[in-house]
Amino acid sequence: xxxxxxxxxxxxxxxxxxxxxxxxxxxxxxxxxxxxxxxxxxxxxxxxxxxxxxxxxxxxxxxxxxxxxxxxxxxxxxxxxxxxxxxxxxxxxxxxxxxxxxxxxxxxxxxxxxxxxxxxxxxxxxxxxxxxxxxxxxxxxxxxxxxxxxxxxxxxxxxxxxxxxxxxxxxxxxxxxxxxxxxxxxxxxxxxxxxxxxxxxxxxxxxxxxxxxxxxxxxxxxxxxxxxxxxxxxxxxxxxxxxxxxxxxxxxxxxxxxxxxxxxxxxxxxxxxxxxxxxxxxxxxxxxxxxxxxxxxxxxxxxxxxxxxxxxxxxxxxxxxxxxxxxxxxxxxxxxxxxxxxxxxxxxxxxxxxxxxxxxxxx
Numbered sequence: 001x002x003x004x005x006x007x008x009x010x011x012x013x014x015x016x017x018x019x020x021x022x023x024x025x026x027x028x029x030x031x032x033x034x035x036x037x038x039x040x041x042x043x044x045x046x047x048x049x050x051x052x053x054x055x056x057x058x059x060x061x062x063x064x065x066x067x068x069x070x071x072x073x074x075x076x077x078x079x080x081x082x083x084x085x086x087x088x089x090x091x092x093x094x095x096x097x098x099x100x101x102x103x104x105x106x107x108x109x110x111x112x113x114x115x116x117x118x119x120x121x122x123x124x125x126x127x128x129x130x131x132x133x134x135x136x137x138x139x140x141x142x143x144x145x146x147x148x149x150x151x152x153x154x155x156x157x158x159x160x161x162x163x164x165x166x167x168x169x170x171x172x173x174x175x176x177x178x179x180x181x182x183x184x185x186x187x188x189x190x191x192x193x194x195x196x197x198x199x200x201x202x203x204x205x206x207x208x209x210x211x212x213x214x215x216x217x218x219x220x221x222x223x224x225x226x227x228x229x230x231x232x233x234x235x236x237x238x239x240x241x242x243x244x245x246x247x248x249x250x251x252x253x254x255x256x257x258x259x260x261x262x263x264x265x266x267x268x269x270x271x272x273x274x275x276x277x278x279x280x281x282x283x284x285x286x287x288x289x290x291x292x293x294x295x296x297x298x299x300x301x302x303x304x305x306x307x308x309x310x311x312x313x314x315x316x317x318x319x320x321x322x323x324x325x326x327x328x329x330x331x332x333x334x335x336x337x338x339x340x341x342x343x344x345x346x347x348x349x350x351x352x353x354x355x356x357x358x359x360x361x362x363x
Contacts (some may be wrong), residue, residue, distance in 0.1 A: 024052075028243060042065050058342065058347055130253040
């Protein structure tokens with residue numbers, strides 16, 4: 001029986017427009033879509049980090065790589081019009097909390113107006129059947145509750161990054177109601193959804209100011225690991241977990257249209273919500289060797305200590321389930337980076353992990 005998420009019969013030759021394809025999540029999705037037979041046009045700025053997964057896996061050989069800024073509407077419109085996409089997945093973003101304090105204007109311009117530009121391009125070009133806007137679990141007004149946030153909970157955000165994602169969600173809702181209303185789907189034929197995920201981790205992430213890359217850099221350099229907020233609890237999930245949800249949602253939007261338009265959470269099981277300090281200890285254990293760890297509370301800029309998602313909507317209506325335990329996720333990350341350290345072919349390694357995930361995920 002064809003897998004619910006990655007059936008190549010559905011994705012084969014689909015014209016997909018993917019923004020942010022040079023980023024961490026975008027690179028993994030580019031690999032997966034290529035494996036499924038989709039024809040992907042990517043639109044993004046060059047990779048920020050050095051090294052990066054986009055170059056390590058030679059993704060420019062697999063997609064039509066279009067360099068552009070999501071804030072440049074004329075350029076974006078030109079590329080969308082030329083691509084004639086059937087499916088649009090919007091990932092381009094300023095994706096970090098702490099840098100948003102240093103550049104709030106750039107953060108809002110990218111995350112809010114960039115999304116508006118993308119939706120406006122879709123509106124004017126026409127012919128797009130599925131639009132998925134990737135935001136964040138941090139779009140919610142976080143009250144540090146013990147229970148997960150549902151899609152109907154209020155938008156908010158303390159820091160500029162989180163707030164920009166809340167604003168992004170409001171913009172998506174406005175465009176859906178104003179230009180792609182569910183009651184007129186038979187006329188415009190475009191189903192628009194937004195997706196929210198937790199703390200996404202995986203091999204090939206070298207971004208600055210992110211926990212897993214910072215830990216791995218310290219481990220590989222045999223330098224002490226300095227950890228902010230070791231008691232903070234995060235909903236950790238392998239990057240392939242939410243991507244599987246996006247792919248499954250895209251198929252449902254294609255086949256059922258307005259029934260699946262709206263917002264969707266894709267987070268891990270409660271067992272994967274672990275303190276930062278626990279993640280550090282587990283990675284050190286898996287890597288091996290004697291690594292010092294300095295765990296300290298860092299005063300100053302606000303960061304949430306606890307936030308998790310209620311994914312019962314995706315589980316109940318689409319049958320989506322997280323496929324990996326947190327232990328499996330950490331094993332995959334260490335395996336990926338050890339093979340990279342050994343000079344292995346990281347496109348092949350990444351494809352192998354996608355295949356493993358597809359075979360073991362409970363979907």
